[in-house]
Amino acid sequence: MNTKPKSISKNLVYRVPIYLTISRRLVDEGAKYITAPQISDITGINVETVKKDLSQICKTPGNPKLGREATTMVEEILEFGVYTKLTNAILIGVGHLGRALLNYSGFAEWGLHIAAGFDRDPKIIGTKIDGKPIYEMDDLSRIIKETDAEIAIITVPKEYAQQLVDFAIAAGVKAIWNFAPTHINVPDDVILQNENMASSLSLLNYNLKASKRKRKVAKKR
Amino acid sequence: MNTKPKSISKNLVYRVPIYLTISRRLVDEGAKYITAPQISDITGINVETVKKDLSQICKTPGNPKLGREATTMVEEILEFGVYTKLTNAILIGVGHLGRALLNYSGFAEWGLHIAAGFDRDPKIIGTKIDGKPIYEMDDLSRIIKETDAEIAIITVPKEYAQQLVDFAIAAGVKAIWNFAPTHINVPDDVILQNENMASSLSLLNYNLKASKRKRKVAKKR
């Protein structure tokens, strides 16, 4: 009775932040109602997809002809994405990327709070970055427990990634957000999200080369 | 006659860097042959998917029982992904993230070379980051032409993204790698790749919350 009968697809969850960003912008611009065709125009996402997504995301039914009440829609997207409840995370590896993530102020908007960073460089241990304390690796287990951190953000060189992930999981972390360019094994009950820049760069490059080939062919004709 | 009859799926291209990383590692570890089941075990990707992918990626047929000759496989993946030919890029917005990307040494491996950075902060204009010069925005068009940059990496606050993308495209850029958390419009012949951290974070968080719910239900029983 309690479980939702409709299955939520991965791609839908992926699109939720897009819908939230757009709806917020439209509310800021004074919109009272927001329609699926409107979002489709802005994002390029097929209008049928948007309609279906919104009907799954929002509890309040939409208004034929008018669309959905804008502020209600924003609230319901927030609720669906569980963005209002902050989850604590710790970040392992304060290199260039780790530093950038520690300094990024936008995560709170998506329900993430980075509580602390970890590194093995004595020069930065004990300092703070954007107010977040940097600890030595030996403190990992203790701080994870103290902060109740559920997510570990991995921004270390690939050689160290697996070992540190294992430590973090042993200390109670329930999800891994992996920025290290390597494969990582986690137990079944731990969520693993890979942020693979190589993959998206690769896709970009491939499409670029493909479109270049096409352009050449077009010129020849 | 010249065009490939088999269509290459987006997801396959996305997996190519994974195959490359793994095969390189196996070669380093002394492997003479690499098999699909082996890669499947390491990555968790379904073995049928790996088999099919590899047969599309590699020209040389595999060896029943033995697998594929390891070094040949690495070469053919490199060739498929066009990783050996460097493409020039410029990076717009030298904030924390922009700085991290400028400092990242791994891009060369995937065929990307960042030739220059752009920012409006006079304090960093004229300096170099990891050897890459930082210019003012007014130099955008000139430098894009001089370096023959085909890719613009966008790491500016969302308010400025669209405008700068338009400039870059006007100057001849053929692809946009967008890290700004906003939607961007590009002409049909320009490749757009969004790096949406909010989306993957959102998916991570959603899965985390879902697994937590599941755990609670399991406990109750």
Added chain:
DNA sequence: TAGATTGTTAATCGATTAACAATC
């Protein structure tokens, strides 16, 4: 040979897109 793997065709699955009735 037996066994493992390749390569390819067929079946399944899931997501997107199309179609259409309901309704303000």
Added chain:
DNA sequence: TAGATTGTTAATCGATTAACAATC
């Protein structure tokens, strides 16, 4: 009312997975 949009069911599309013959 006419027109635009919602919500939902059906059709299509594409990717994954399964099945199986070929082969070293």
